[in-house]
Amino acid sequence: MTIQNEQAEQEQHQRLPKIPQRSLQMYSGIPADSVSMVGLGCSSFSTFFWTTEDWKRGSSHNDGASSSSASSASAASSSSWTVDNLDPNHPIVQEWIDTIVYAITEAGITLLDTAPWYGHGTSEVVIGWAMERLQQQQQQQPTTTTDLFQRDDIQINTKVGRYQADPAHQFDYSYETTLASVQRSVQRMQCHYIDVLQLHDPEFAPQLHPLLVTDTIPAMLQCRDELHLCRALGMTGYPLAVQHQLLQQTLELYPNRTVWNQALTYGHFTLHDTSLFNRTFITWNNGSIDQARAAKENDCQDDRKELPHKPDQQQPPPPVQEETMISFATFCDRYAIGLLAAAPLSMGLLTPQGPPAWHPASPELRQACQAAVTLCQTASVDVVELALLFSLAAAAVPCTIVGMKNIAQVQAAQRVALRAAKLDNPHQTKNNNNSKVEHGTDDNANETAETAENEPDTPPSRPPVSYLMRLQPILTESEHEVLSQILDPTNGPFAAIWAAKKDSSWSSSSSSSNGGGGGDVGYADWDGLQPVRDFWKQVPNVDVEEWQASS
Secondary structure, eight states: OBOOOOOOGGGTTOOOOOOOEEEOTTSTTOSOSEEESEEEEGGGSSSTTOOHHHHHHHHHOOTTOOHHHHHHHHHHHHSOOOTTTOOTTSHHHHHHHHHHHHHHHTSOOOEEEOOTTGGGGHHHHHHHHHHHHHHHHHHHSOTTOSOOOOGGGSEEEEEESBOOSSGGGSBOOOHHHHHHHHHHHHHHHTOSSEEEEEEEOGGGSSSHHHHIIIIIHHHHHHHHHTSOSEEEEEEEESOHHHHHHHHHHHHHHSTTSOOOSEEEEESSSSSSOOHHHHOEEEEEEOSOHHHHHHHHHHHTSGGGGGSOSSOOTTSOOOOOOEEEEEEHHHHHHHTTOEEEEEOTTGGGTTSTTOOOTTOOOOHHHHHHHHHHHHHHHHTTOOHHHHHHHHHHTOTTSSEEEEEOOSHHHHHHHHHHHHHHGGGSOSOEEEETTEEEEOOSSSTTTTHHHHHHHHOTTSOTTSOOHHHHHHHGGGSOHHHHHHHHHHTOTTTSTTHHHHHOEEOOSOOOTTOBSSSSSSSOEETTSOOTTHHHHHHHHTSTTOOHHHHHHHO
């Protein structure tokens, strides 16, 4: 969700320190040693989150364009912008390109997250135009300049599986479509390769496991290990239980091979929902942590192509050695899977204007978030800045992805990141003019997870009380007072939803011990599978109940 507290236009070109970086060295297979604390969420480079004012601006700004460009822009603004009619000279598109270039060259952002689904291709196309401009700028610089943009300076991540607006063609997890999508994404973005190729919203896959295991994952492995179209593989989706279930099953089907290098979650580390760290899942440990990390190190060798594409269905998985209850964050750490987070504003719930109409949150959660916003407004505290500070302060999450559509919003994120970085390991070194924060080997790295585990009575979505103490050094007096009220488990705006549970009709083999995604769903989040059921009900020839049971 986008940052809404835009700065004044005259501040847009104010030079700020670059966003600090956090280490990725604890994660084998991730194609970078470090990453900026804030990543650029490129869903903003589409009409997905447009307001009425945005649509008016999209329809009226044809000044300065050629006649053909003006005609194209007019056509694009009449209903929606597509890859076929997107005009690179339109002022809004130029602003998007400016934002990407500024984020990379001035703000120090080193991760772009996009998908073919975002704008049904427009986001990837805009990234391609930004890459083209960066290359042109590089050619214009003197050869003695040391601060030239290099492709390896940034991570460009995209996804497969979700594509078109038409429900009948929105999802396609087939082998052939997956390969074609990756090749199209590389071409659109003019990026030569993809850093992390992510499986997009696997909860929507009909017959969840058979299709993904037999088609999608083998195609993704081929893109990484043989075609070298990407350097690493990841997964993203809302229900933590679905990601956990698929990650767990993949570990069993590929006992001697690393499939997943990264997991991206969204909406599970916010002011009202920290289930990323304190909701636990049944986990089967098929070997030691050392064995898991050793497998990842072996996968970094050049002989990956000699490994089979698909799991050996005749070979049974190794015997279960241990069953534990651990959080999703701890699971990723155990198997050296890089963990990223997104939607720190809960897709608009934690903003003054509120979420879009299609937001799946319950009325109770909407009302509670509005109460939190009102508390901030009464105390003259920026709720967006407070929510982002809260999310960025967790050093165990190297990068939080934030949607930003203009330079002012990137600068707002810079300011917040510089504040949050003060809580990280004080040992810092300079890296490409960025402040690089080494973490992962010190006590601060997993403080959020540890505090959750040390406070076992904490509900599965409520932040541990000690997390407020961690934030105190970087908060103003007003921010600390408001945050104390928001996190109050007895009288705060989220007190009732943290205490409540609602029954969910979804059951999962990786069901949660205390809510969310599998089993009960807490009011602090939303049923991530209800949109799935609603979606497939509108698609002909799909039996939703049969699909759900088979999954």
